[in-house]
Amino acid sequence: MRLFHEQGYSATTVDQIAAAAEISPSTFFRYFPTKEATVLYDPFDPMLIAAALAQPPELSPIGALRATVTTIREVLPADEWERERQRQRLVLREPELRTAAMDKFAEGIDLLAGFAAQRTGREPGGFEVRNWAGAVVGVVLAAFLGSAADPEADTLEVLDEAVAHLEAGLPL
Template sequence: MSAPDSATSLRERKKIQTRTAIRRAAFELFTQQGYADTTIDQIAAAADVSPRTFYRYFGVKEAVLLSDRHIGPIVDAFAKAPADLPIIAAYRHAVAEVFGGLTPAERDETIAGERLMYEVPEARGLVYTEYVRLIGLIADALVHRPDAPSDPLERRVIAGAIVGVLISASHETPLPEESLAASLTILEGKLSVP
């Protein structure tokens, strides 16, 4: 491995560690004193970072509830899923691959964040924004799937259907692996009906 790759890898690991420390500190404070009564200054102090660092990683307090760490890997695994898998099966495969690779600590952090996300009304607008962003990412990734339509609107409709299933399976259910897989199987069956 070359030196620049090592430096980049170390830098990325440091970013992940800082982001994780901030989220863990925030979750602990939210549990102890409630979301509304927790300030960004308190979160930063508990995570041993400056408020400026908090803002660089999250921008607003509500964003600490969202974990977009899985979105990129799932979309990437979807684009690279075996070519013989139909579109929905490829997405189901990607979700299983990424969620299956979570450590127990990562799994606990994801569940805690998602649980709080559904409890905090201020986070709902961010959740909607993330779902819309995910539709775009999936539509873009469909370009790499051999059985995807060439029409951008058709790709966006398929991506919207996948995200609709995700919303349905995950609403107030943190990390809904089994129900999401079952829901995607239903969608796949309905899409394949002539």
């Protein structure tokens, strides 16, 4: 991330990343298949789903997601969240990464559909479950795009507002 910030994403090479990490390029490729993968790797999704599943069962799936945002705010160190925020901004700013991120959004729908299925006793491939998961991903994407455009925005606060708006039925 430091190299991407200093030189720009496109100008940074795998050889430079490997040198900065004090590894060989071949070792780099054992961990990441592409330069894109270094930025697109998101360690938080599984953690978020686990935290959402741990929420009280009486909460709706949306209620559990909102409670998860509060939990993450309380347990995630500020510097770790700031690194994640910088990663998200880079993904949303670089056209090459934005395009590649579409696969990640599809994975997000799968993760959320699995979560909703577990909470509701429905099938993860069911129309309503996948439609709900797609709506959540759309709302999250809109929140990230909005907060990425504002360096002062508290992304977790914007995310909670976005999910609350979804919970209210997305009134205009």
